[in-house]
Amino acid sequence: MKERIRNFCIIAHIDHGKSTLxxxxxxxxxxxxxxxxxxxxxxxxxIEQERGITIKSTxxxxxxxxxxxxxxxxxxxxxxxxxxFSYEVxxxxxxxxxxxxxxxxxxxxxxxxxxxxxxxxxxxxxIIPVVNKIDLPSASIAEVMEEIDHELGLDPDDAVLVSAKxxxxxxxxxxxxxxxxxxxxxxxxxxxxxxxxxxxxxxxxGVVVHFRVVEGTLRKGSYIRLMAAGADYRLEExxxxxxxxxxxEALEAGEVxxxxxxxxxxxxxxxxxxxxxxxxxxxxxxxxYTEAKPVVFSSIFPVSTEDYEDLAVSIxxxxxxxxxxxxxxxxxxGLGFGFRCGFLGLLHLEVVQERLEREFNQSLVLTAxxxxxxxxxxxxxxxxxxxxxxxxxxSQIDHADEPYIKASIIMPDRYIGPVTLxxxxxxxxxxxxxxxxxxxxxxxxxxxxxxxxxxxxxxxxSVTQGYGSFDYEPAGYRKGDLVRLDILVNHxxxxxxxxxxxxxxxxxxxxxxxxxxxxxxPRHQFKIPVQGxxxxxxxxxxTIQAFRKDVTAKCYGGDITRKRKLLEKQKEGKxxxxxxxxxxxxxxxFLAVLKRDE
Amino acid sequence: xxxxxxSPGLYxxxxxxxxKCRYCAFYSVADLDSDAAMRFGGxxxxxxxxxxxxxxxxxxxxxxxxxxxxxxxxxWSEVFAAFPPTSRLAEDAEVTIEANPAAVGLxxxxxxxxxxFNRLSIGVQSFDDALLEFLGRVHNGAQAEExxxxxxxxxxxSIGIDLMYGIPGQTREDWLKDLRSAVDLGAEHISCYSLTVxxxxxxxxxxxxxxxxxxxxxxxxxLYRATDELLSRAGYQHYEVSNYAAGRKWxxxxxxxxxxxxxxxxxxxxxxxxxxxxxxxxxxxxxxxYLEAVESGGLPEADFENLxxxxxxxxxxxxxxxxxxxxxxxxxxxxGEADGALRNMFANWVSHGLCTVDGLRISPTSxxxxxxxxxxxxxxAILDL
Ligand SMILES: Nc1nc2c(ncn2[C@@H]2O[C@H](COP(=O)(O)OP(=O)(O)O)[C@@H](O)[C@H]2O)c(=O)[nH]1
Ligand code: SF4
Ligand SMILES: [Mg+2]
Numbered sequence: 001m002k003e004r005i006r007n008f009c010i011i012a013h014i015d016h017g018k019s020t021l022x023x024x025x026x027x028x029x030x031x032x033x034x035x036x037x038x039x040x041x042x043x044x045x046x047i048e049q050e051r052g053i054t055i056k057s058t059x060x061x062x063x064x065x066x067x068x069x070x071x072x073x074x075x076x077x078x079x080x081x082x083x084x085f086s087y088e089v090x091x092x093x094x095x096x097x098x099x100x101x102x103x104x105x106x107x108x109x110x111x112x113x114x115x116x117x118x119x120x121x122x123x124x125x126x127i128i129p130v131v132n133k134i135d136l137p138s139a140s141i142a143e144v145m146e147e148i149d150h151e152l153g154l155d156p157d158d159a160v161l162v163s164a165k166x167x168x169x170x171x172x173x174x175x176x177x178x179x180x181x182x183x184x185x186x187x188x189x190x191x192x193x194x195x196x197x198x199x200x201x202x203x204x205x206g207v208v209v210h211f212r213v214v215e216g217t218l219r220k221g222s223y224i225r226l227m228a229a230g231a232d233y234r235l236e237e238x239x240x241x242x243x244x245x246x247x248x249e250a251l252e253a254g255e256v257x258x259x260x261x262x263x264x265x266x267x268x269x270x271x272x273x274x275x276x277x278x279x280x281x282x283x284x285x286x287x288x289y290t291e292a293k294p295v296v297f298s299s300i301f302p303v304s305t306e307d308y309e310d311l312a313v314s315i316x317x318x319x320x321x322x323x324x325x326x327x328x329x330x331x332x333x334g335l336g337f338g339f340r341c342g343f344l345g346l347l348h349l350e351v352v353q354e355r356l357e358r359e360f361n362q363s364l365v366l367t368a369x370x371x372x373x374x375x376x377x378x379x380x381x382x383x384x385x386x387x388x389x390x391x392x393x394x395s396q397i398d399h400a401d402e403p404y405i406k407a408s409i410i411m412p413d414r415y416i417g418p419v420t421l422x423x424x425x426x427x428x429x430x431x432x433x434x435x436x437x438x439x440x441x442x443x444x445x446x447x448x449x450x451x452x453x454x455x456x457x458x459x460x461x462s463v464t465q466g467y468g469s470f471d472y473e474p475a476g477y478r479k480g481d482l483v484r485l486d487i488l489v490n491h492x493x494x495x496x497x498x499x500x501x502x503x504x505x506x507x508x509x510x511x512x513x514x515x516x517x518x519x520x521x522p523r524h525q526f527k528i529p530v531q532g533x534x535x536x537x538x539x540x541x542x543t544i545q546a547f548r549k550d551v552t553a554k555c556y557g558g559d560i561t562r563k564r565k566l567l568e569k570q571k572e573g574k575x576x577x578x579x580x581x582x583x584x585x586x587x588x589x590f591l592a593v594l595k596r597d598e
Numbered sequence: 599x600x601x602x603x604x605s606p607g608l609y610x611x612x613x614x615x616x617x618k619c620r621y622c623a624f625y626s627v628a629d630l631d632s633d634a635a636m637r638f639g640g641x642x643x644x645x646x647x648x649x650x651x652x653x654x655x656x657x658x659x660x661x662x663x664x665x666x667x668x669x670x671x672x673x674w675s676e677v678f679a680a681f682p683p684t685s686r687l688a689e690d691a692e693v694t695i696e697a698n699p700a701a702v703g704l705x706x707x708x709x710x711x712x713x714x715f716n717r718l719s720i721g722v723q724s725f726d727d728a729l730l731e732f733l734g735r736v737h738n739g740a741q742a743e744e745x746x747x748x749x750x751x752x753x754x755x756s757i758g759i760d761l762m763y764g765i766p767g768q769t770r771e772d773w774l775k776d777l778r779s780a781v782d783l784g785a786e787h788i789s790c791y792s793l794t795v796x797x798x799x800x801x802x803x804x805x806x807x808x809x810x811x812x813x814x815x816x817x818x819x820x821l822y823r824a825t826d827e828l829l830s831r832a833g834y835q836h837y838e839v840s841n842y843a844a845g846r847k848w849x850x851x852x853x854x855x856x857x858x859x860x861x862x863x864x865x866x867x868x869x870x871x872x873x874x875x876x877x878x879x880x881x882x883x884x885x886x887x888y889l890e891a892v893e894s895g896g897l898p899e900a901d902f903e904n905l906x907x908x909x910x911x912x913x914x915x916x917x918x919x920x921x922x923x924x925x926x927x928x929x930x931x932x933x934g935e936a937d938g939a940l941r942n943m944f945a946n947w948v949s950h951g952l953c954t955v956d957g958l959r960i961s962p963t964s965x966x967x968x969x970x971x972x973x974x975x976x977x978x979a980i981l982d983l
């Protein structure tokens with residue numbers, strides 16, 4: 001049975017054709033009919049489709065009748081494509097025996113080709129190079145073959161040439177998968193151990209868990225235990241993920257599938273957790289489980305205070321489907337009730353914001369993202385501070401430590417100059433660089449997480465013209481020189497805009513924040529000063545000029561209805577803004593402050 | 599809440615002009631022959647007979663337009679005769695007619711005075727011929743001055759002059775000169791409107807195509823302040839954004855009724871009516887639609903709305919803040935206290951010289967009246983109207 005199973009994922013540099021190739025495989029194996037088919041089939045969320053990035057892992061089971069006359073089961077696991085979710089990626093890769101490494105025939109090997117290759121190699125996966133887009137006139141197959149050999153150290157004879165667009169080479173690729181991907185080497189008679197690599201929330205059935213059975217057998221109706229969570233559930237349904245779910249009686253070692261067991265929230269099932277049989281549990285969980293910890297914190301408020309209840313309901317619902325989101329209720333003097341949230345990274349923050357706004361129709365104000373600081377008081381006490389508003393009075397502080405990361409950046413060597421400059425600008429220390437290919441360099445450095453949180457990834461992509469890939473791991477805490485910067489609008493502090501920032505960075509941040517606010521806050525009936533301040537010291541200032549006039553000239557009998565309607569519209573606009581003192585601040589002003597450079 | 603449901607002021611809209619001015623978006627047509635005048639007169643009388651209430655003493659009457667003096671003065675005697683037998687104008691009623699310097703001579707003015715009008719509102723706009731030409735007015739400056747003198751001769755005690763500023767090409771000096779002329783002519787009332795660009799007017803088109811400039815906002819604001827200064831020194835009260843009176847008794851009572859939420863009845867195409875409580879209605883806009891409705895024996899009402907409490911309050915605020923008397927929120931229907939957000943806003947306005955505040959009464963300064971819309975929408979947002 002398991003000899004006929006092939007578990008694999010597709011990895012690639014962005015835009016090299018991962019999603020398109022997955023689409024072709026689904027069609028070539030008749031997993032979807034032409035009628036059901038739509039492009040980028042596996043990216044189901046709007047945001048995934050729009051941004052062209054995969055955020056959640058998914059799995060799909062395909063049936064393939066190979067030329068040897070045997071029917072095979074192919075399990076394709078699609079993985080997220082962003083460093084914020086690298087833990088999920090590693091859990092997904094751990095559930096496969098092989099990876100298709102897609103390389104664009106016109107572009108050749110790129111940074112993420114390498115970064116992803118390394119990740120796959122760490123998991124001892126078999127790698128099948130797939131040269132894609134061979135239909136392009138600019139395809140240079142010979143060169144790519146050469147790169148596969150020299151830069152990736154893979155056997156070019158294993159490479160399959162395809163066009164995911166035209167379908168050319170897809171039958172050969174399917175044959176190669178059957179031939180080269182090893183069948184799972186697992187034992188169905190050992191105690192059950194299955195690895196969770198993702199889960200999502202189905203409003204009708206509760207949580208649907210995706211997993212790979214590593215050892216043993218999972219049977220419908222039996223009781224299972226999630227080893228890290230320490231909870232038991234009765235298995236209501238197990239089965240294979242086709243495009244829809246196909247229930248079956250049991251899943252054996254080597255198989256990939258889903259289960260439904262009356263689990264209420266995805267928070268109860270963490271990626272990487274081990275499923276075992278509650279009646280005869282395995283003695284050890286599978287290795288590799290860690291709890292995803294939030295690294296970036298921000299508060300979310302509804303634009304109109306009275307929408308808090310709505311937001312509370314929405315965020316609870318979102319949480320059902322996003323285990324890594326953590327939050328607690330907060331109350332701010334200026335902004336009313338909201339939530340203090342923890343995120344895996346800035347993309348995760350953006351995804352949560354976008355989903356709340358689009359799927360749940362919320363209008364939000366977000367505070368500047370902050371990392372978790374260790375603040376040591378004169379008394380010797382240590383406070384963990386992830387919110388500028390909880391930053392103690394400076395006179396009580398002995399010193400504050402900030403979190404560091406070890407960054408790894410892989411890029412063609414021609415970008416080493418700009419990347420070094422960027423790192424320097426972000427207060428990086430301990431640079432090291434080494435060649436990892438003919439013209440490819442890996443730079444490692446240690447730098448404050450706070451410097452990465454804003455737009456580091458975007459800046460890196462821009463200075464390396466998209467060829468730089470980035471990954472990081474925590475590297476402990478180091479002493480920092482921290483201040484709280486406040487933004488005053490018309491002499492009132494806007495709580496949502498306070499940030500904790502390195503002293504050297506404060507002025508630059510304040511100047512830009514004031515400029516952006518002055519651009520986005522509409523004129524009022526009076527002049528509005530916008531200031532950046534550390535304690536009582538003003539370090540930046542802009543002024544929003546007052547309206548010259550804000551009244552229509554004539555208003556006689558007939559005009560009243562029309563005029564009132566105009567005013568009602570104006571009022572609606574103002575109602576959608578946050579009142580800080582007497583100033584109406586539009587939502588986009590809050591967002592503009594968080595943007596670094598244009 | 600104030601109840602403006604006392605006797606309504608009356609308004610009659612005469613939709614004819616000699617020629618359309620380039621900036622004007624009021625409803626009027628420029629082809630009046632005697633047939634059209636007859637037909638319109640008949641319908642107007644018909645509408646008044648249908649709608650005028652009995653047993654009522656009306657405080658004001660206002661003939662506007664358009665150019666109401668294009669109708670024969672004798673027509674107005676018929677209008678007043680069409681009142682129900684138990685209704686009439688008050689002894690001290692303010693009876694106004696708008697006049698255009700090109701359209702009337704001394705004789706007409708005497709006839710108008712005799713038929714019952716005691717207040718004349720003259721659309722002068724400017725005494726400067728070049729600016730009048732730009733505006734597309736049919737008269738010149740000399741005619742305007744002559745008309746004011748004729749009006750005095752005819753016995754009008756209350757004379758209002760409308761002027762316009764912010765006209766492309768008009769300097770600060772030009773404007774102050776126009777103001778002085780109006781003061782020198784002894785006008786009891788001066789209205790100063792800034793030129794506005796209205797869609798669908800010839801001036802609006804020229805602005806769109808780039809052939810004419812938009813009035814400069816900062817110059818307009820500066821002229822507004824200069825106007826307040828000059829007219830205050832000359833003894834006028836700035837009692838509404840665009841209106842100045844030589845004393846309380848010379849304020850336009852009819853227009854004040856609009857701004858304070860009192861009842862009014864409007865006749866003629868596009869005229870609006872309000873019952874002083876919650877119902878506002880308006881007549882059909884086009885002359886022909888209006889005539890057809892009345893001639894077939896029906897009311898010419900096009901539509902109406904019932905104002906909610908919130909809408910009424912918003913109107914009180916929006917209109918009150920245009921006047922120096924301001925608005926008392928408790929009288930406008932607000933039942934709460936001035937809490938944090940409201941107090942904050944008041945303090946801020948006061949500190950910027952936009953108004954004075956006494957309890958829940960907000961009285962805008964001259965500068966505040968210039969910000970009336972912004973202040974009203976901010977208040978509305980806070981009170982969630
Ligand atoms: N010409 C050509 N274009 C392709 C091929 N495969 C993918 N593309 C295009 O390349 C772009 C990126 O593909 P996509 O599958 O979204 O890449 P992903 O980011 O790796 O998922 C899309 O515009 C695809 O239409 C191919 O074989 N030939
Ligand atoms: S005379 Fe008055 S109503 Fe007639 S077109 Fe000119 S501005 Fe408009
Ligand atoms: Mg994709």
